[in-house]
Amino acid sequence: MATPSLRGRLAxxxxxxxxxxxxxxxxxxxxRVGERRRxxxxxxxxxxxxxxxxxxxxxxxxDEACRKEIQDFFDCASKxxxxxxxxxxxxxxxxxxxxxxxxxxxxxxxxxxxx
Numbered sequence: 001m002a003t004p005s006l007r008g009r010l011a012x013x014x015x016x017x018x019x020x021x022x023x024x025x026x027x028x029x030x031x032r033v034g035e036r037r038r039x040x041x042x043x044x045x046x047x048x049x050x051x052x053x054x055x056x057x058x059x060x061x062x063d064e065a066c067r068k069e070i071q072d073f074f075d076c077a078s079k080x081x082x083x084x085x086x087x088x089x090x091x092x093x094x095x096x097x098x099x100x101x102x103x104x105x106x107x108x109x110x111x112x113x114x115x
Contacts, residue, residue: 028111030105030110031106031109033098033101033105034098035099044076044077045073045080048069048072048076049073051073052066052069052072052073055069
């Protein structure tokens with residue numbers, strides 16, 4: 001049995017021209033895009049939260065005994081929130097939400113055929 005690359009070369013020997021593209025659907029944009037949800041971000045501060053909860057369990061859920069762990073968790077959470085806001089501000093200029101894309105495609109629909 002011939003390898004895929006050899007089969008491709010043999011097919012090109014029989015037909016020196018490039019293969020003709022025959023699309024199954026017309027090559028135009030649709031008038032709408034699918035409504036999909038945005039990707040969820042990764043979980044942050046899991047380690048700090050685990051340390052804080054372990055401290056609470058050791059100290060019978062008293063906040064006074066676990067001040068450092070609680071503060072570490074809040075610091076981590078505030079840093080993660082600031083980083084998330086920074087990414088969302090930077091991302092606003094790049095991608096449009098599906099709702100906005102659908103609105104623009106409805107305002108400026110494609111012509112069904114080129115005349």
